Amino acid sequence: MAKSNTGGIAGIWLDDHECVVAAGKVREAGFKKFDAITPFPVHGMEEAIGIKRSFIPYVTFAFALIGLGAGTLLQVWTSSVSWPLNVGGKPFVSGPAFAPIMFEIMILFAALSSVVALFAICRLPKINPPVIDPDLTCHKFAIFISSEDSGYNAERCEQLLKSLGAVEVKRVAHY
Amino acid sequence: MAASNHSTSPVNPGHFVAGKGLRTLYSVAIFLGTVLFALGLYKDQARAWHGFLTSFMYWTDLALGGLFFVALQHVSKAGWSVNVRRIAESFTAFLPIAAVAAVVLLLGSKNLYVWLDPEVVKGDAILKGKEAYLNMTFFVIRMVVFFALWLFFSKKIVGNSLKQDADGDAKWTLKNVPLSVAFIIVFSLSYSLFSVDTLMSLQPHWFSTIWGVYNFAGLIQSFFAMLIIFVVYSMKKGWLRGLVSEDHLHDLGKFLKGFTVFMAYIGFSQFLLIWYANLPEETIFYLARSNGWWMTITFSLLILKFAVPFLLLLPRWAKRTPNHLVMVSVLILIMQYVDIHWMVYPNLDPYTPKFAWQEIGSFALLGGLFLWSVTNFLTKNKLVPVRDPRIEESIHHHVAY
Numbered sequence: 001m002a003k004s005n006t007g008g009i010a011g012i013w014l015d016d017h018e019c020v021v022a023a024g025k026v027r028e029a030g031f032k033k034f035d036a037i038t039p040f041p042v043h044g045m046e047e048a049i050g051i052k053r054s055f056i057p058y059v060t061f062a063f064a065l066i067g068l069g070a071g072t073l074l075q076v077w078t079s080s081v082s083w084p085l086n087v088g089g090k091p092f093v094s095g096p097a098f099a100p101i102m103f104e105i106m107i108l109f110a111a112l113s114s115v116v117a118l119f120a121i122c123r124l125p126k127i128n129p130p131v132i133d134p135d136l137t138c139h140k141f142a143i144f145i146s147s148e149d150s151g152y153n154a155e156r157c158e159q160l161l162k163s164l165g166a167v168e169v170k171r172v173a174h175y
Numbered sequence: 176m177a178a179s180n181h182s183t184s185p186v187n188p189g190h191f192v193a194g195k196g197l198r199t200l201y202s203v204a205i206f207l208g209t210v211l212f213a214l215g216l217y218k219d220q221a222r223a224w225h226g227f228l229t230s231f232m233y234w235t236d237l238a239l240g241g242l243f244f245v246a247l248q249h250v251s252k253a254g255w256s257v258n259v260r261r262i263a264e265s266f267t268a269f270l271p272i273a274a275v276a277a278v279v280l281l282l283g284s285k286n287l288y289v290w291l292d293p294e295v296v297k298g299d300a301i302l303k304g305k306e307a308y309l310n311m312t313f314f315v316i317r318m319v320v321f322f323a324l325w326l327f328f329s330k331k332i333v334g335n336s337l338k339q340d341a342d343g344d345a346k347w348t349l350k351n352v353p354l355s356v357a358f359i360i361v362f363s364l365s366y367s368l369f370s371v372d373t374l375m376s377l378q379p380h381w382f383s384t385i386w387g388v389y390n391f392a393g394l395i396q397s398f399f400a401m402l403i404i405f406v407v408y409s410m411k412k413g414w415l416r417g418l419v420s421e422d423h424l425h426d427l428g429k430f431l432k433g434f435t436v437f438m439a440y441i442g443f444s445q446f447l448l449i450w451y452a453n454l455p456e457e458t459i460f461y462l463a464r465s466n467g468w469w470m471t472i473t474f475s476l477l478i479l480k481f482a483v484p485f486l487l488l489l490p491r492w493a494k495r496t497p498n499h500l501v502m503v504s505v506l507i508l509i510m511q512y513v514d515i516h517w518m519v520y521p522n523l524d525p526y527t528p529k530f531a532w533q534e535i536g537s538f539a540l541l542g543g544l545f546l547w548s549v550t551n552f553l554t555k556n557k558l559v560p561v562r563d564p565r566i567e568e569s570i571h572h573h574v575a576y
Contacts, residue, residue: 096450
């Protein structure tokens with residue numbers, strides 16, 4: 001509540017290529033906390049904005065290893081320590097029999113941890129975010145500069161976006 | 176569509192030139208291979224033929240892998256792969272030689288398959304029951320039919336692609352779709368039976384219903400490794416400048432990793448069920464591969480054909496670094512030989528894996544011929560299907576994060 005009621009400035013383009021060029025220029029102007037909102041993935045946008053690779057794959061890998069270990073321990077403990085059970089004359093600890101469950105628990109841990117990590121870094125779920133323009137899911141492309149960016153200045157941003165060819169510039173409410 | 180501008184911006188790949196080193200390599204391989212194979216036949220027929228069968232499967236797999244990949248691209252109407260498709264097409268240039276090699280294999284089949292010996296069959300109730308399928312006449316008929324089908328489809332599918340180089344007509348691309356669909360159906364059946372005939376019948380009492388799939392998994396895994404080596408070689412020579420980038424390598428690397436997992440999955444599926452059921456008629460296969468040094472080979476497949484390449488291909492940079500990708504591909508190609516050797520050689524010696532000049536002979540002979548036919552094809556034709564309607568998509572291929 002204490003925060004200002006504008007969360008940033010959004011410029012809107014009708015052409016995806018112009019939007020990519022503008023995103024590159026916004027980045028050159030020194031902005032860091034800005035984003036593009038487009039109805040479909042636009043080639044070259046990640047590079048234009050300067051988005052680095054996500055670290056989620058490393059979370060996935062780490063939890064995959066934890067899951068692999070957990071699956072192994074679970075089976076070794078249940079089938080040879082807690083309640084040793086002779087199945088078909090096989091050893092209590094049999095690698096081949098354990099492999100499918102080791103694999104499945106590895107996948108389970110990896111998948112769930114990826115989803116949790118994604119929600120955490122995107123701060124999802126977001127309740128009722130402001131709608132910049134309903135047509136951003138259809139045929140419009142936007143660049144949104146957050147007011148939290150160090151170089152943020154409402155007038156300067158408005159001018160910058162206009163000079164880059166935005167057909168419309170809007171002040172957007174805080175997330 | 177950007178595809179309609181190809182007449183305004185002609186694509187000019189470099190010409191594939193088999194340099195002196197490459198020509199010397201395959202000439203020496205063919206010459207030395209012939210000498211060693213002949214010498215091996217003179218010294219120990221059974222061993223020479225087992226070596227020949229292993230090499231025959233190895234190189235035929237690569238040629239068939241090329242045709243399967245090309246068919247898959249046509250069926251899925253893929254655009255990204257257009258610029259590497261011609262190199263895959265070039266692998267099929269080995270198929271006619273493989274057909275000749277199959278005839279040579281038939282000459283030596285008495286040394287490989289016990290079910291060809293009437294005396295053995297007479298005293299063996301199981302083999303007697305399988306006689307309707309496992310007999311020389313039907314074996315020859317099947318081989319002829321398989322190779323006739325494969326040669327027909329490779330001539331048609333690859334031929335249409337070459338015709339398009341000349342006239343740039345999009346109809347060749349459309350014509351290849353139903354042909355490729357038909358080939359994939361024919362291939363799945365014929366290759367399964369082919370691998371059963373050539374490799375599974377080495378132990379005619381034993382059977383595995385997943386055998387064809389396991390062989391296919393090795394085929395496609397080794398094919399991608401070989402394709403990557405050829406693509407990187409052509410890139411380093413500068414022949415694919417502006418046409419093939421690390422984005423294409425990235426996708427080929429993904430395929431290589433995917434089918435590495437697939438190979439392990441199928442291999443383990445085959446093993447797990449046999450291990451669990453523990454039926455003597457099924458376990459003989461793995462028992463024969465757990466004696467002495469064979470156990471080491473068995474484990475080397477799990478580690479060096481799956482675990483190590485999988486981890487080496489996991490990071491994103493690994494699939495975008497040509498030298499790294501080639502290193503992993505070489506490892507996989509070596510292990511593919513070990514894999515086929517592992518299927519064939521326990522039949523010859525149940526205790527010790529054998530690999531010496533006898534095996535190198537037939538491997539070098541067929542490998543030299545493979546290299547000769549493939550480079551010959553690439554020298555004669557354009558390195559990229561320059562007038563494919565989807566080529567623009569391939570030129571601008573981009574892999575997002």
